[in-house]
Amino acid sequence: MSLPQPSDDALAQSHALATRLRERIAAAGGWISFADYMHQALYTPGLGYYSGGAHKFGAAGDFITAPELTPLFGQALAQQIAEVMAQSARQVIEVGAGTGHLAADVLLALDRLGCAPEQYRILEVSGELRGRQADTLRERAPALAHRVQWIDQLPERFSGAVIANEVLDVMPVHVLVWRDGAVFERGVACNDAGAFVWADHTASDALRAAGARLGAPMPAEGEYVSELNLAGPAWIADWGHRLDAGALLLIDYGYPRAEYYLPSRSNGTLLCYYRHHAHGDPFLWPGLNDITAFVDFTAIAEAAFEAGLSIHGYTSQASFLYNCGVLELLAERGDQTKPDYIRAARAVQRLTAPQEMGELFKVLAVGKGLAEPLLGFRRGDRLHGL
Numbered sequence: 001m002s003l004p005q006p007s008d009d010a011l012a013q014s015h016a017l018a019t020r021l022r023e024r025i026a027a028a029g030g031w032i033s034f035a036d037y038m039h040q041a042l043y044t045p046g047l048g049y050y051s052g053g054a055h056k057f058g059a060a061g062d063f064i065t066a067p068e069l070t071p072l073f074g075q076a077l078a079q080q081i082a083e084v085m086a087q088s089a090r091q092v093i094e095v096g097a098g099t100g101h102l103a104a105d106v107l108l109a110l111d112r113l114g115c116a117p118e119q120y121r122i123l124e125v126s127g128e129l130r131g132r133q134a135d136t137l138r139e140r141a142p143a144l145a146h147r148v149q150w151i152d153q154l155p156e157r158f159s160g161a162v163i164a165n166e167v168l169d170v171m172p173v174h175v176l177v178w179r180d181g182a183v184f185e186r187g188v189a190c191n192d193a194g195a196f197v198w199a200d201h202t203a204s205d206a207l208r209a210a211g212a213r214l215g216a217p218m219p220a221e222g223e224y225v226s227e228l229n230l231a232g233p234a235w236i237a238d239w240g241h242r243l244d245a246g247a248l249l250l251i252d253y254g255y256p257r258a259e260y261y262l263p264s265r266s267n268g269t270l271l272c273y274y275r276h277h278a279h280g281d282p283f284l285w286p287g288l289n290d291i292t293a294f295v296d297f298t299a300i301a302e303a304a305f306e307a308g309l310s311i312h313g314y315t316s317q318a319s320f321l322y323n324c325g326v327l328e329l330l331a332e333r334g335d336q337t338k339p340d341y342i343r344a345a346r347a348v349q350r351l352t353a354p355q356e357m358g359e360l361f362k363v364l365a366v367g368k369g370l371a372e373p374l375l376g377f378r379r380g381d382r383l384h385g386l
Contacts, residue, residue: 003284004275010288017047017287022190030189031199034282035172035230037188041286042170043125049287050096050170051125064276065166066251066317066357067102070347074105076324077163080249080365080376081106082115084161087370088246090117091160093151096167097122100133103148104140106163111144117160120148154242159369162239162248168300169252169292171231175268176203176211179223183208186225188283196283214296216261226261226268227293233303236366240307247312247367247374248304251320253360254295256385269294297364301386304366312365313377314386318358320376321351 006014021040025032042049066073081092097103103120110116124130130150137145175186177200185207189199203211210228217224239248254260260269272279273290282291301311315323330348333341352358365374 003277003279006285006288011285013047013052014285014287017041017044018196020044020047021188021196021286022194025188025190031187031201033185033187034175037196038172038282038291041282041289041291042172044287047287049290050129052128052287065098066351066361067098067105067165069350070344071101071105071108072326072329072344072348073321073351074102075109075329076321076326077102077249078106078109078113079324080320080374081161081163082110082113083372083375084247084249084367084370085110085115085117087372088161088244089159090115091158091246092117092120092163093123093154093158093160094120094163094165095123096164096170097124097133098129098165100136101140102163102165103133104137107137107141107144107147116144117147120144121151121155122148123151123154154238156242157244158242159245161246162243163251164248165251167252168229168232168235168250168295169254170290171229171235173227173229173231173270173293174207175225175270176207176216176228177223177225178211178216178218181218183211196286214257214261217263219263219266222266224263224266226265227270229293229296229299232295233299236300236303236309237307239366240304240309240368243309243368245367245369247365247370248309249376250300250364250366251317251361252295253357254297254362256314256382257296257298258385260294260296260298295362297362298386300364301366309366309368310370311383311386312367312370312374314362314364314382315377315380316359316382317361317363318352318354319380320363321348323376323378323380326352 043051045051094103107120137148177184177186183203184200185203186198186200188196191197216226270293272282326348330344333344335341350356
C-alpha cells in the first residue's frame with residue numbers, strides 16, 4: 001500500500017521524536033515496552049500525535065469520527081446525557097473532544113431540551129485541538145460557548161455525565177505473545193542501523209498473571225499475538241473515587257473478552273491511521289500516525305465494578321442510537337428528497353449499519369447513584385455478553 005508522503009516540516013517533527021525514542025530505548029538498556037513506545041509516540045509534549053500540531057480529524061486529517069459525520073450523533077447522545085444529568089447534576093466532562101463538533105452538537109441539543117449544563121468541561125492534551133475546539137464552539141454555539149472550560153486534569157469529585165468517544169482505543173497497550181508454552185512481552189528495540197524493531201522479552205510476573213486471565217489460546221505451533229490494555233481499566237477505576245453521581249458513556253470499537261481473544265484473531269487488533277489509510281506499522285513516522293487497539297470491554301466493565309461503579313448498559317452503537325431516537329431526529333429534517341436529508345440519512349446509515357460503525361462500535365455506561373434505567377440500553381442490551 002502506498003501512503004501519502006508527509007511534508008518536510010512533518011518529517012522533521014517525526015525525526016525529532018524518533019531521536020528521543022532512540023535515546024529512551026538506549027537509556028533503558030536497549031528495550032522498552034510497546035506501551036511505553038505508544039505513549040511516547042502519541043503523547044510526547046509538542047511532538048506526539050495527540051500533543052503535536054498536525055490535523056487529525058476530518059477530511060484533512062487521518063480519520064473521521066462519528067461527530068464529524070453528522071450532528072445527529074451528538075443530538076442522539078444528548079438525549080442520554082440529559083437523562084444522566086437529571087439523576088445527578090447538570091455538569092458534563094468530555095474527554096478528548098476532537099474538533100469540538102460533538103461538544104457543540106451536545107450543547108445545542110441539551111439547550112433545546114431545556115437542560116443545558118451549567119458547565120461543560122473538556123479534558124484535552126493537544127493545544128492545537130483546544131484552539132480548534134474553541135473556534136468550533138464560537139462558530140456553531142456562540143450563545144453557549146461561555147459554559148465551556150478546558151481542564152488539564154480531572155476534578156477530585158464530580159457529579160454529572162462523562163463522554164469518552166474513541167478515547168479508550170488510544171490508551172497505550174502492552175503486546176503479548178503466546179508461544180512454546182510461555183508468555184512473552186513484545187517490545188521495541190533498535191537495530192544496528194537505528195531503525196525501530198520488535199523484540200521479545202519474557203513477560204513479567206504481573207503481565208503473565210494478567211495475560212492468564214484473558215483466556216487467550218496457547219498455540220500448538222507458531223504464536224498468538226494480542227494486546228493487553230492496563231491503562232484503560234486503571235483510568236476507569238480512578239473514576240470510582242472521583243464520581244459521586246452520574247455516568248460515564250464510553251463509545252469505542254471493541255469486543256467483549258470472549259470475542260477479543262478468539263483463536264482466529266492471532267495477529268491482534270493493533271492498527272495505525274495516516275491520511276485515511278489504515279496500516280499495521282507503528283514504527284513508520286512516529287508522531288504522525290494514530291496508533292490504536294480495539295477495546296476489551298469486559299476488562300473495562302470488570303474494573304468499573306471492582307471500583308464500586310454500577311454497569312448500566314452495554315450495547316452496539318446502532319442499538320444505542322436507535323434507543324436515543326436518532327431516526328426520529330432524522331425525520332425532523334423534513335423533506336426526504338432534499339439534499340440535506342439525503343446527506344443526513346447516509347450518515348446515519350454509516351453510523352448504524354452492521355457492516356459499517358453500527359456493530360463494530362459499542363457503548364458501555366458505568367456510573368453511580370442512578371436509580372432509573374438508561375434510555376440508550378432499553379432495547380438490545382448485551383450485558384449478558386460481557
